[in-house]
Amino acid sequence: MRLHTILTKRRTVAICLASVAAGLAALSATIIRSSARAAVATETPVMTYEAPTSPELSVSNAADIAVSEARAFGESGAVKVELARGTITQTRALMEGGSLTAARAQEAALASPTPSSTFCFGGQNANCSAAEQRHAKEILYAEGQQSAYLVTISGKSFAPQTERLPANARPVTGSTAVLLLDAHTGARRGLTIGAGTVSPAGMAELPGGVSQFTAAPQASTAQAASRSSRPLNSGSVRGTFSRRGEVVVFTSRGVFGRTKVRHAGQFEIGSVAYGAYRVAGKVAGRKCPAKQINVKRGQETTVHLRC
Amino acid sequence: MKLIPRMLALCLTLGLVLGLSATAQARWGKESCSLVTHCYGLDGRNIESYGGVLASIDFVNTMSPIYEGKSTPWAPSGGFVDNEQWISWPKKSEEWVETGQANGWPEDCCSEHPFFAEEYKGKYKEYLAYGTEPLNEYNHYVLFDANQNGVFHIYWGCCEVASYGGWPVYLMAQEGGIEGAADSQPYNWGKQMVAASDGGEWTPWSGAKMFKTGGICVAANPDNSAAGNMTWSTQPGC
Numbered sequence: 001m002r003l004h005t006i007l008t009k010r011r012t013v014a015i016c017l018a019s020v021a022a023g024l025a026a027l028s029a030t031i032i033r034s035s036a037r038a039a040v041a042t043e044t045p046v047m048t049y050e051a052p053t054s055p056e057l058s059v060s061n062a063a064d065i066a067v068s069e070a071r072a073f074g075e076s077g078a079v080k081v082e083l084a085r086g087t088i089t090q091t092r093a094l095m096e097g098g099s100l101t102a103a104r105a106q107e108a109a110l111a112s113p114t115p116s117s118t119f120c121f122g123g124q125n126a127n128c129s130a131a132e133q134r135h136a137k138e139i140l141y142a143e144g145q146q147s148a149y150l151v152t153i154s155g156k157s158f159a160p161q162t163e164r165l166p167a168n169a170r171p172v173t174g175s176t177a178v179l180l181l182d183a184h185t186g187a188r189r190g191l192t193i194g195a196g197t198v199s200p201a202g203m204a205e206l207p208g209g210v211s212q213f214t215a216a217p218q219a220s221t222a223q224a225a226s227r228s229s230r231p232l233n234s235g236s237v238r239g240t241f242s243r244r245g246e247v248v249v250f251t252s253r254g255v256f257g258r259t260k261v262r263h264a265g266q267f268e269i270g271s272v273a274y275g276a277y278r279v280a281g282k283v284a285g286r287k288c289p290a291k292q293i294n295v296k297r298g299q300e301t302t303v304h305l306r307c
Numbered sequence: 308m309k310l311i312p313r314m315l316a317l318c319l320t321l322g323l324v325l326g327l328s329a330t331a332q333a334r335w336g337k338e339s340c341s342l343v344t345h346c347y348g349l350d351g352r353n354i355e356s357y358g359g360v361l362a363s364i365d366f367v368n369t370m371s372p373i374y375e376g377k378s379t380p381w382a383p384s385g386g387f388v389d390n391e392q393w394i395s396w397p398k399k400s401e402e403w404v405e406t407g408q409a410n411g412w413p414e415d416c417c418s419e420h421p422f423f424a425e426e427y428k429g430k431y432k433e434y435l436a437y438g439t440e441p442l443n444e445y446n447h448y449v450l451f452d453a454n455q456n457g458v459f460h461i462y463w464g465c466c467e468v469a470s471y472g473g474w475p476v477y478l479m480a481q482e483g484g485i486e487g488a489a490d491s492q493p494y495n496w497g498k499q500m501v502a503a504s505d506g507g508e509w510t511p512w513s514g515a516k517m518f519k520t521g522g523i524c525v526a527a528n529p530d531n532s533a534a535g536n537m538t539w540s541t542q543p544g545c
Contacts, residue, residue, distance in 0.1 A: 164391070
Protein backbone atom coordinates (compact mmCIF):
# COMPACT_ATOMS: atom_id res chain seq x y z
CA MET A 1 0.00 0.00 0.00
CA ARG A 2 2.76 2.40 0.95
CA LEU A 3 4.69 1.70 -2.28
CA HIS A 4 1.48 2.12 -4.29
CA THR A 5 0.76 5.46 -2.58
CA ILE A 6 4.26 6.71 -3.32
CA LEU A 7 3.96 5.66 -6.98
CA THR A 8 0.58 7.36 -7.24
CA LYS A 9 1.96 10.56 -5.75
CA ARG A 10 4.92 10.46 -8.15
CA ARG A 11 2.59 9.92 -11.11
CA THR A 12 0.40 12.82 -9.92
CA VAL A 13 3.38 15.12 -9.56
CA ALA A 14 4.65 14.09 -12.98
CA ILE A 15 1.26 14.71 -14.58
CA CYS A 16 1.00 18.04 -12.79
CA LEU A 17 4.45 19.08 -13.96
CA ALA A 18 3.69 17.96 -17.50
CA SER A 19 0.39 19.84 -17.44
CA VAL A 20 2.01 23.01 -16.14
CA ALA A 21 4.81 22.73 -18.69
CA ALA A 22 2.31 22.19 -21.50
CA GLY A 23 0.20 25.07 -20.26
CA LEU A 24 3.17 27.39 -20.10
CA ALA A 25 4.28 26.33 -23.57
CA ALA A 26 0.81 26.98 -24.94
CA LEU A 27 0.62 30.31 -23.14
CA SER A 28 4.00 31.30 -24.48
CA ALA A 29 3.03 30.35 -28.02
CA THR A 30 -0.24 32.20 -27.70
CA ILE A 31 1.48 35.33 -26.43
CA ILE A 32 3.96 35.29 -29.28
CA ARG A 33 1.41 34.59 -32.02
CA SER A 34 -1.30 36.91 -30.85
CA SER A 35 0.62 39.99 -29.89
CA ALA A 36 -2.26 42.28 -30.72
CA ARG A 37 -5.07 39.80 -31.13
CA ALA A 38 -6.16 40.24 -27.53
CA ALA A 39 -7.24 43.73 -28.32
CA VAL A 40 -9.67 42.70 -31.05
CA ALA A 41 -12.45 42.41 -28.50
CA THR A 42 -12.04 46.11 -27.78
CA GLU A 43 -12.22 47.19 -31.43
CA THR A 44 -13.51 50.75 -31.56
CA PRO A 45 -15.18 52.72 -34.33
CA VAL A 46 -13.27 55.26 -36.41
CA MET A 47 -13.87 57.92 -33.76
CA THR A 48 -16.57 59.71 -31.82
CA TYR A 49 -17.81 62.82 -33.54
CA GLU A 50 -20.20 65.55 -32.39
CA ALA A 51 -20.75 68.50 -34.66
CA PRO A 52 -19.58 71.81 -33.20
CA THR A 53 -22.31 74.19 -32.12
CA SER A 54 -20.32 77.42 -31.78
CA PRO A 55 -20.68 80.09 -34.48
CA GLU A 56 -18.31 80.15 -37.44
CA LEU A 57 -15.39 82.55 -37.65
CA SER A 58 -15.53 85.36 -40.18
CA VAL A 59 -12.98 85.48 -43.00
CA SER A 60 -11.08 88.29 -41.25
CA ASN A 61 -11.01 86.34 -37.95
CA ALA A 62 -9.63 83.34 -39.81
CA ALA A 63 -7.01 85.56 -41.45
CA ASP A 64 -5.97 86.89 -38.02
CA ILE A 65 -5.54 83.33 -36.77
CA ALA A 66 -3.47 82.48 -39.84
CA VAL A 67 -1.19 85.45 -39.08
CA SER A 68 -0.90 84.23 -35.46
CA GLU A 69 0.14 80.83 -36.81
CA ALA A 70 2.73 82.50 -39.06
CA ARG A 71 4.15 84.38 -36.04
CA ALA A 72 4.21 81.16 -34.02
CA PHE A 73 6.15 79.62 -36.93
CA GLY A 74 8.81 82.28 -36.31
CA GLU A 75 8.02 84.60 -39.21
CA SER A 76 8.29 88.23 -38.11
CA GLY A 77 8.22 89.79 -41.57
CA ALA A 78 5.29 90.59 -43.83
CA VAL A 79 2.88 87.70 -44.36
CA LYS A 80 0.58 87.28 -47.31
CA VAL A 81 -2.61 85.36 -46.51
CA GLU A 82 -4.97 83.80 -49.03
CA LEU A 83 -7.99 81.95 -47.77
CA ALA A 84 -11.19 80.31 -48.91
CA ARG A 85 -13.95 78.48 -47.09
CA GLY A 86 -15.15 74.96 -47.85
CA THR A 87 -15.86 71.65 -46.21
CA ILE A 88 -13.17 69.64 -44.43
CA THR A 89 -13.26 67.07 -47.24
CA GLN A 90 -12.80 69.75 -49.91
CA THR A 91 -10.12 71.75 -48.13
CA ARG A 92 -8.22 68.65 -47.04
CA ALA A 93 -8.10 67.33 -50.59
CA LEU A 94 -6.76 70.65 -51.87
CA MET A 95 -4.29 71.01 -48.99
CA GLU A 96 -2.84 67.59 -49.79
CA GLY A 97 -2.39 68.45 -53.47
CA GLY A 98 -5.62 66.86 -54.72
CA SER A 99 -8.57 68.40 -56.53
CA LEU A 100 -12.19 69.24 -55.81
CA THR A 101 -13.11 66.42 -58.19
CA ALA A 102 -11.23 64.02 -55.92
CA ALA A 103 -13.02 65.51 -52.89
CA ARG A 104 -16.41 65.01 -54.54
CA ALA A 105 -15.47 61.40 -55.36
CA GLN A 106 -14.52 60.84 -51.73
CA GLU A 107 -17.80 62.34 -50.53
CA ALA A 108 -19.70 60.12 -52.97
CA ALA A 109 -17.80 57.05 -51.75
CA LEU A 110 -18.68 57.84 -48.14
CA ALA A 111 -22.32 58.42 -49.07
CA SER A 112 -22.49 55.17 -51.04
CA PRO A 113 -23.65 51.96 -49.36
CA THR A 114 -21.02 50.02 -51.32
CA PRO A 115 -17.65 50.29 -49.62
CA SER A 116 -14.41 50.39 -51.59
CA SER A 117 -12.27 47.28 -51.56
CA THR A 118 -9.81 48.83 -49.14
CA PHE A 119 -12.28 50.58 -46.80
CA CYS A 120 -12.15 47.85 -44.16
CA PHE A 121 -8.74 46.68 -42.97
CA GLY A 122 -10.21 43.30 -42.16
CA GLY A 123 -8.01 40.27 -42.02
CA GLN A 124 -8.27 37.36 -39.70
CA ASN A 125 -8.06 39.41 -36.53
CA ALA A 126 -10.11 42.48 -37.40
CA ASN A 127 -13.27 41.39 -39.09
CA CYS A 128 -15.22 44.40 -40.20
CA SER A 129 -19.01 44.10 -40.16
CA ALA A 130 -21.29 45.91 -42.60
CA ALA A 131 -22.75 47.83 -39.66
CA GLU A 132 -19.29 48.98 -38.55
CA GLN A 133 -18.46 50.14 -42.05
CA ARG A 134 -21.78 51.97 -42.38
CA HIS A 135 -21.26 53.68 -39.02
CA ALA A 136 -17.69 54.64 -39.93
CA LYS A 137 -18.85 56.16 -43.21
CA GLU A 138 -21.50 58.21 -41.44
CA ILE A 139 -18.93 59.61 -39.00
CA LEU A 140 -16.34 60.38 -41.66
CA TYR A 141 -18.95 61.96 -43.91
CA ALA A 142 -20.28 64.13 -41.05
CA GLU A 143 -16.83 65.37 -40.03
CA GLY A 144 -15.98 65.91 -43.70
CA GLN A 145 -18.98 68.22 -44.08
CA GLN A 146 -17.82 70.47 -41.25
CA SER A 147 -16.71 73.94 -42.40
CA ALA A 148 -13.05 74.84 -42.65
CA TYR A 149 -10.82 77.57 -44.01
CA LEU A 150 -8.08 76.60 -46.43
CA VAL A 151 -5.32 79.13 -45.93
CA THR A 152 -2.04 79.75 -47.71
CA ILE A 153 0.50 81.86 -45.82
CA SER A 154 3.55 83.18 -47.65
CA GLY A 155 6.56 84.86 -46.05
CA LYS A 156 10.33 84.47 -45.80
CA SER A 157 10.63 81.46 -43.52
CA PHE A 158 8.20 79.38 -41.50
CA ALA A 159 9.62 76.92 -38.97
CA PRO A 160 6.71 75.23 -37.15
CA GLN A 161 7.64 73.64 -33.84
CA THR A 162 4.51 71.53 -33.73
CA GLU A 163 5.27 69.03 -36.49
CA ARG A 164 4.82 65.43 -35.40
CA LEU A 165 8.21 63.84 -36.02
CA PRO A 166 9.93 60.53 -35.53
CA ALA A 167 12.98 60.54 -33.25
CA ASN A 168 16.03 62.24 -34.78
CA ALA A 169 14.04 63.79 -37.64
CA ARG A 170 14.48 67.44 -38.52
CA PRO A 171 11.45 69.73 -38.75
CA VAL A 172 10.46 70.79 -42.25
CA THR A 173 10.55 74.52 -42.95
CA GLY A 174 9.48 76.65 -45.90
CA SER A 175 8.45 80.05 -47.13
CA THR A 176 4.91 78.90 -47.95
CA ALA A 177 2.58 76.82 -45.78
CA VAL A 178 -0.96 75.63 -46.37
CA LEU A 179 -3.17 75.48 -43.28
CA LEU A 180 -6.55 73.97 -42.70
CA LEU A 181 -8.36 75.90 -39.95
CA ASP A 182 -11.51 74.71 -38.24
CA ALA A 183 -14.12 77.33 -39.14
CA HIS A 184 -15.77 77.01 -35.71
CA THR A 185 -12.84 76.91 -33.30
CA GLY A 186 -9.94 78.21 -35.38
CA ALA A 187 -7.91 75.13 -34.40
CA ARG A 188 -5.39 74.05 -37.00
CA ARG A 189 -6.58 70.73 -38.40
CA GLY A 190 -4.02 70.43 -41.15
CA LEU A 191 -0.65 71.62 -42.36
CA THR A 192 1.40 71.21 -45.51
CA ILE A 193 4.87 72.71 -45.68
CA GLY A 194 8.18 72.07 -47.38
CA ALA A 195 9.49 71.33 -50.84
CA GLY A 196 7.11 72.32 -53.61
CA THR A 197 4.38 73.70 -51.35
CA VAL A 198 2.32 76.26 -53.26
CA SER A 199 -1.09 77.78 -52.88
CA PRO A 200 -3.57 75.09 -54.01
CA ALA A 201 -4.75 75.73 -57.56
CA GLY A 202 -8.29 74.63 -56.79
CA MET A 203 -8.73 77.17 -54.00
CA ALA A 204 -10.49 79.62 -56.29
CA GLU A 205 -13.14 77.00 -57.07
CA LEU A 206 -14.32 76.87 -53.45
CA PRO A 207 -17.63 78.64 -52.80
CA GLY A 208 -17.06 82.32 -52.11
CA GLY A 209 -13.68 82.40 -53.84
CA VAL A 210 -10.37 83.52 -52.38
CA SER A 211 -9.84 86.45 -50.01
CA GLN A 212 -6.41 88.01 -49.64
CA PHE A 213 -4.82 89.88 -46.75
CA THR A 214 -1.32 91.13 -46.03
CA ALA A 215 0.03 91.45 -42.50
CA ALA A 216 2.75 94.07 -41.96
CA PRO A 217 6.08 93.03 -40.41
CA GLN A 218 6.11 92.90 -36.65
CA ALA A 219 7.48 95.97 -34.91
CA SER A 220 9.49 94.19 -32.22
CA THR A 221 10.32 90.86 -30.68
CA ALA A 222 8.16 91.69 -27.69
CA GLN A 223 5.20 92.23 -29.96
CA ALA A 224 5.91 88.94 -31.69
CA ALA A 225 5.92 87.09 -28.39
CA SER A 226 2.75 88.79 -27.29
CA ARG A 227 1.00 88.05 -30.57
CA SER A 228 1.92 84.40 -30.62
CA SER A 229 1.02 83.77 -27.01
CA ARG A 230 -2.68 84.49 -27.42
CA PRO A 231 -4.35 83.72 -30.71
CA LEU A 232 -7.37 85.73 -31.62
CA ASN A 233 -9.74 82.81 -31.27
CA SER A 234 -9.08 82.67 -27.54
CA GLY A 235 -10.05 84.53 -24.42
CA SER A 236 -8.97 84.19 -20.82
CA VAL A 237 -10.65 83.09 -17.61
CA ARG A 238 -9.95 84.42 -14.15
CA GLY A 239 -11.74 84.42 -10.85
CA THR A 240 -11.77 83.23 -7.29
CA PHE A 241 -12.37 79.96 -5.49
CA SER A 242 -13.35 79.89 -1.84
CA ARG A 243 -11.14 76.91 -0.99
CA ARG A 244 -7.53 75.82 -1.54
CA GLY A 245 -7.41 73.39 -4.41
CA GLU A 246 -7.66 73.52 -8.14
CA VAL A 247 -10.07 74.78 -10.77
CA VAL A 248 -11.10 72.54 -13.65
CA VAL A 249 -12.52 73.76 -16.97
CA PHE A 250 -14.82 71.27 -18.70
CA THR A 251 -15.93 71.15 -22.31
CA SER A 252 -18.95 69.11 -23.33
CA ARG A 253 -16.53 66.28 -24.12
CA GLY A 254 -14.29 66.27 -21.08
CA VAL A 255 -11.61 68.25 -19.31
CA PHE A 256 -10.26 71.25 -21.22
CA GLY A 257 -7.68 72.15 -18.61
CA ARG A 258 -7.03 72.85 -14.98
CA THR A 259 -5.03 75.21 -12.82
CA LYS A 260 -4.06 75.46 -9.18
CA VAL A 261 -5.64 78.19 -7.07
CA ARG A 262 -3.05 80.77 -6.06
CA HIS A 263 -2.87 82.68 -2.79
CA ALA A 264 -5.98 84.63 -1.79
CA GLY A 265 -8.08 82.13 -3.71
CA GLN A 266 -7.38 83.61 -7.12
CA PHE A 267 -6.84 81.74 -10.37
CA GLU A 268 -6.21 82.63 -13.99
CA ILE A 269 -6.08 80.67 -17.22
CA GLY A 270 -4.38 82.70 -19.90
CA SER A 271 -5.73 81.22 -23.09
CA VAL A 272 -8.97 79.37 -23.61
CA ALA A 273 -10.49 78.80 -27.05
CA TYR A 274 -13.76 80.71 -27.19
CA GLY A 275 -16.99 78.83 -26.47
CA ALA A 276 -19.12 77.47 -23.66
CA TYR A 277 -17.56 75.68 -20.68
CA ARG A 278 -18.41 74.53 -17.18
CA VAL A 279 -15.94 75.51 -14.48
CA ALA A 280 -15.73 73.87 -11.08
CA GLY A 281 -13.44 73.96 -8.09
CA LYS A 282 -11.99 70.72 -6.80
CA VAL A 283 -10.76 70.03 -3.27
CA ALA A 284 -8.93 66.81 -2.42
CA GLY A 285 -10.43 65.09 -5.45
CA ARG A 286 -13.99 66.19 -4.64
CA LYS A 287 -15.73 68.27 -7.28
CA CYS A 288 -17.61 71.36 -6.10
CA PRO A 289 -20.65 72.89 -7.82
CA ALA A 290 -19.88 73.98 -11.39
CA LYS A 291 -20.72 77.25 -13.09
CA GLN A 292 -21.42 77.79 -16.78
CA ILE A 293 -19.24 80.36 -18.56
CA ASN A 294 -19.04 81.65 -22.10
CA VAL A 295 -15.51 82.60 -23.20
CA LYS A 296 -15.42 85.29 -25.88
CA ARG A 297 -12.60 86.01 -28.30
CA GLY A 298 -10.02 88.41 -26.91
CA GLN A 299 -12.02 88.99 -23.72
CA GLU A 300 -11.54 88.08 -20.09
CA THR A 301 -14.31 86.08 -18.42
CA THR A 302 -14.63 86.28 -14.64
CA VAL A 303 -16.14 83.54 -12.50
CA HIS A 304 -16.41 83.14 -8.74
CA LEU A 305 -16.60 79.59 -7.41
CA ARG A 306 -17.63 78.33 -3.98
CA CYS A 307 -17.60 74.99 -2.26
CA MET B 308 8.72 30.98 -16.95
CA LYS B 309 6.63 33.57 -18.75
CA LEU B 310 5.10 34.76 -15.53
CA ILE B 311 8.31 36.16 -14.06
CA PRO B 312 8.99 38.73 -16.75
CA ARG B 313 5.32 39.68 -16.73
CA MET B 314 5.45 40.19 -12.97
CA LEU B 315 8.61 42.23 -13.38
CA ALA B 316 6.91 44.30 -16.03
CA LEU B 317 3.95 44.83 -13.73
CA CYS B 318 6.25 45.89 -10.89
CA LEU B 319 8.10 48.25 -13.22
CA THR B 320 4.84 49.78 -14.31
CA LEU B 321 3.64 50.17 -10.75
CA GLY B 322 6.99 51.72 -9.94
CA LEU B 323 6.57 54.19 -12.77
CA VAL B 324 3.12 55.15 -11.73
CA LEU B 325 3.27 55.04 -7.96
CA GLY B 326 6.84 55.27 -6.79
CA LEU B 327 7.99 58.06 -9.03
CA SER B 328 4.89 60.13 -8.51
CA ALA B 329 6.29 61.15 -5.13
CA THR B 330 9.18 62.97 -6.80
CA ALA B 331 8.53 66.63 -6.28
CA GLN B 332 10.03 68.37 -9.27
CA ALA B 333 9.94 67.44 -12.96
CA ARG B 334 13.20 66.74 -14.74
CA TRP B 335 11.53 67.53 -18.03
CA GLY B 336 13.52 70.70 -18.55
CA LYS B 337 16.79 69.28 -17.25
CA GLU B 338 16.46 66.42 -19.68
CA SER B 339 16.10 68.94 -22.49
CA CYS B 340 12.59 67.88 -23.43
CA SER B 341 10.81 70.88 -24.88
CA LEU B 342 8.60 72.06 -27.67
CA VAL B 343 11.67 72.25 -29.89
CA THR B 344 13.36 69.07 -28.68
CA HIS B 345 10.76 66.34 -28.62
CA CYS B 346 11.17 63.38 -26.27
CA TYR B 347 10.33 59.78 -27.05
CA GLY B 348 9.65 56.36 -25.61
CA LEU B 349 9.56 53.85 -28.45
CA ASP B 350 9.70 50.23 -29.43
CA GLY B 351 10.86 49.62 -32.97
CA ARG B 352 12.64 47.44 -35.46
CA ASN B 353 14.32 47.44 -38.86
CA ILE B 354 13.00 44.56 -41.00
CA GLU B 355 14.93 45.14 -44.21
CA SER B 356 16.63 41.78 -43.81
CA TYR B 357 13.21 40.07 -43.80
CA GLY B 358 12.08 41.95 -46.90
CA GLY B 359 9.62 44.10 -44.97
CA VAL B 360 5.89 43.74 -44.42
CA LEU B 361 2.75 45.27 -45.94
CA ALA B 362 0.94 46.33 -42.77
CA SER B 363 1.87 47.84 -39.45
CA ILE B 364 -0.73 47.47 -36.71
CA ASP B 365 -0.82 49.44 -33.47
CA PHE B 366 -3.38 49.28 -30.66
CA VAL B 367 -2.88 52.45 -28.62
CA ASN B 368 -4.26 52.89 -25.12
CA THR B 369 -3.86 56.30 -23.50
CA MET B 370 -4.76 55.47 -19.93
CA SER B 371 -4.42 58.88 -18.37
CA PRO B 372 -3.46 62.27 -19.79
CA ILE B 373 -3.81 64.04 -16.44
CA TYR B 374 -2.52 63.39 -12.92
CA GLU B 375 -2.38 65.64 -9.89
CA GLY B 376 -2.93 68.71 -12.01
CA LYS B 377 -0.22 67.83 -14.54
CA SER B 378 -1.31 67.50 -18.14
CA THR B 379 -0.22 68.47 -21.63
CA PRO B 380 -0.15 72.27 -21.86
CA TRP B 381 -3.06 73.35 -24.00
CA ALA B 382 -1.90 76.96 -24.33
CA PRO B 383 -0.81 78.23 -27.74
CA SER B 384 2.80 77.65 -26.81
CA GLY B 385 2.04 74.51 -28.74
CA GLY B 386 2.60 71.55 -26.48
CA PHE B 387 1.30 68.17 -27.55
CA VAL B 388 1.72 64.50 -26.76
CA ASP B 389 1.23 61.84 -29.42
CA ASN B 390 0.76 58.12 -28.89
CA GLU B 391 1.39 56.65 -32.31
CA GLN B 392 3.27 54.50 -34.80
CA TRP B 393 5.62 55.37 -37.64
CA ILE B 394 6.62 53.36 -40.70
CA SER B 395 9.72 54.20 -42.69
CA TRP B 396 12.42 53.03 -45.05
CA PRO B 397 15.96 53.24 -43.65
CA LYS B 398 17.34 53.94 -47.13
CA LYS B 399 15.02 56.95 -47.42
CA SER B 400 16.15 59.24 -44.64
CA GLU B 401 13.73 61.84 -43.32
CA GLU B 402 10.72 60.17 -44.94
CA TRP B 403 7.93 58.36 -43.10
CA VAL B 404 4.18 57.87 -42.59
CA GLU B 405 2.62 58.01 -39.12
CA THR B 406 -0.75 57.74 -37.42
CA GLY B 407 -2.03 57.71 -33.86
CA GLN B 408 -3.80 59.89 -31.33
CA ALA B 409 -2.81 63.26 -29.89
CA ASN B 410 -3.70 65.59 -27.07
CA GLY B 411 -2.69 69.18 -26.34
CA TRP B 412 -2.48 72.08 -28.76
CA PRO B 413 -4.50 72.96 -30.80
CA GLU B 414 -7.15 71.05 -28.87
CA ASP B 415 -7.35 70.56 -25.12
CA CYS B 416 -5.19 68.83 -22.58
CA CYS B 417 -7.09 65.67 -22.11
CA SER B 418 -9.01 64.37 -25.10
CA GLU B 419 -7.37 62.19 -27.74
CA HIS B 420 -7.75 63.22 -31.39
CA PRO B 421 -6.68 60.80 -34.11
CA PHE B 422 -4.23 62.11 -36.71
CA PHE B 423 -2.02 61.07 -39.58
CA ALA B 424 1.03 62.67 -41.15
CA GLU B 425 3.83 62.02 -43.59
CA GLU B 426 7.06 63.49 -44.79
CA TYR B 427 7.75 62.65 -48.41
CA LYS B 428 10.38 64.22 -50.66
CA GLY B 429 10.91 67.15 -48.32
CA LYS B 430 7.22 67.96 -47.88
CA TYR B 431 5.44 67.51 -44.54
CA LYS B 432 1.66 66.97 -44.33
CA GLU B 433 -0.57 66.36 -41.34
CA TYR B 434 -4.26 66.14 -40.51
CA LEU B 435 -5.77 66.13 -37.00
CA ALA B 436 -9.41 65.11 -36.60
CA TYR B 437 -12.03 67.06 -34.68
CA GLY B 438 -13.48 63.75 -33.46
CA THR B 439 -12.02 61.92 -30.50
CA GLU B 440 -10.93 58.46 -29.40
CA PRO B 441 -11.75 57.05 -25.96
CA LEU B 442 -9.27 56.91 -23.09
CA ASN B 443 -8.51 53.60 -21.38
CA GLU B 444 -9.24 51.57 -24.49
CA TYR B 445 -6.98 50.06 -27.11
CA ASN B 446 -7.71 52.16 -30.19
CA HIS B 447 -6.74 50.58 -33.47
CA TYR B 448 -4.40 52.25 -35.99
CA VAL B 449 -3.15 50.54 -39.15
CA LEU B 450 -0.91 51.50 -42.07
CA PHE B 451 -1.38 48.98 -44.90
CA ASP B 452 -0.31 48.80 -48.53
CA ALA B 453 -3.47 46.86 -49.34
CA ASN B 454 -3.00 46.71 -53.11
CA GLN B 455 0.78 46.27 -53.05
CA ASN B 456 1.25 49.41 -55.12
CA GLY B 457 3.06 51.73 -52.71
CA VAL B 458 -0.14 53.40 -51.51
CA PHE B 459 -0.38 53.09 -47.74
CA HIS B 460 -3.98 53.15 -46.55
CA ILE B 461 -4.53 54.63 -43.09
CA TYR B 462 -7.10 52.96 -40.83
CA TRP B 463 -8.61 54.22 -37.59
CA GLY B 464 -10.66 51.53 -35.90
CA CYS B 465 -12.27 49.38 -38.55
CA CYS B 466 -11.93 51.65 -41.48
CA GLU B 467 -9.90 53.69 -43.91
CA VAL B 468 -9.60 57.44 -43.38
CA ALA B 469 -6.90 58.40 -45.90
CA SER B 470 -3.99 57.12 -47.96
CA TYR B 471 -0.52 58.28 -48.94
CA GLY B 472 1.08 57.07 -52.17
CA GLY B 473 4.44 57.00 -53.88
CA TRP B 474 6.07 54.70 -51.34
CA PRO B 475 7.85 51.37 -51.88
CA VAL B 476 5.50 48.37 -51.61
CA TYR B 477 6.92 46.90 -48.40
CA LEU B 478 7.57 49.01 -45.29
CA MET B 479 11.00 48.38 -43.82
CA ALA B 480 10.93 49.87 -40.32
CA GLN B 481 8.29 50.16 -37.62
CA GLU B 482 8.27 52.28 -34.50
CA GLY B 483 5.53 52.87 -31.97
CA GLY B 484 5.22 54.74 -28.69
CA ILE B 485 5.04 58.27 -27.32
CA GLU B 486 6.26 61.59 -28.67
CA GLY B 487 6.19 64.46 -26.17
CA ALA B 488 6.61 68.07 -27.31
CA ALA B 489 6.00 70.68 -24.66
CA ASP B 490 7.91 73.30 -22.75
CA SER B 491 6.49 72.25 -19.40
CA GLN B 492 6.18 68.67 -18.31
CA PRO B 493 3.11 66.95 -19.72
CA TYR B 494 1.53 63.92 -18.13
CA ASN B 495 0.87 60.83 -20.19
CA TRP B 496 0.54 57.22 -19.18
CA GLY B 497 -0.21 54.76 -21.97
CA LYS B 498 0.55 51.44 -23.56
CA GLN B 499 0.52 49.74 -26.92
CA MET B 500 0.16 46.34 -28.51
CA VAL B 501 1.60 46.01 -31.98
CA ALA B 502 1.71 43.56 -34.85
CA ALA B 503 2.78 43.22 -38.46
CA SER B 504 0.95 41.54 -41.30
CA ASP B 505 0.96 40.89 -45.02
CA GLY B 506 -2.83 40.98 -45.00
CA GLY B 507 -3.40 37.63 -43.30
CA GLU B 508 -1.77 36.34 -40.16
CA TRP B 509 -0.58 38.86 -37.59
CA THR B 510 2.94 38.51 -36.25
CA PRO B 511 4.74 40.26 -33.39
CA TRP B 512 7.45 42.84 -33.89
CA SER B 513 10.16 40.21 -33.39
CA GLY B 514 13.51 41.80 -32.69
CA ALA B 515 12.01 45.12 -31.66
CA LYS B 516 14.09 47.15 -29.25
CA MET B 517 13.00 49.77 -26.77
CA PHE B 518 14.40 53.26 -27.04
CA LYS B 519 13.86 56.22 -24.76
CA THR B 520 15.05 59.73 -24.30
CA GLY B 521 14.99 61.59 -21.01
CA GLY B 522 11.63 62.47 -19.61
CA ILE B 523 9.97 59.18 -20.57
CA CYS B 524 9.88 55.85 -18.74
CA VAL B 525 9.25 52.65 -20.68
CA ALA B 526 8.58 49.02 -19.76
CA ALA B 527 7.06 45.90 -21.27
CA ASN B 528 3.28 45.97 -21.57
CA PRO B 529 1.89 44.02 -18.59
CA ASP B 530 -1.22 43.11 -20.62
CA ASN B 531 0.84 41.23 -23.19
CA SER B 532 4.61 41.13 -23.26
CA ALA B 533 5.10 40.08 -26.89
CA ALA B 534 7.85 41.88 -28.78
CA GLY B 535 7.04 45.54 -29.41
CA ASN B 536 4.32 45.77 -26.77
CA MET B 537 5.22 48.40 -24.22
CA THR B 538 3.96 50.89 -21.67
CA TRP B 539 5.23 54.42 -21.05
CA SER B 540 4.92 57.27 -18.65
CA THR B 541 6.12 60.86 -18.35
CA GLN B 542 6.17 60.76 -14.57
CA PRO B 543 8.60 63.09 -12.83
CA GLY B 544 11.89 61.29 -12.43
CA CYS B 545 11.78 59.49 -15.77
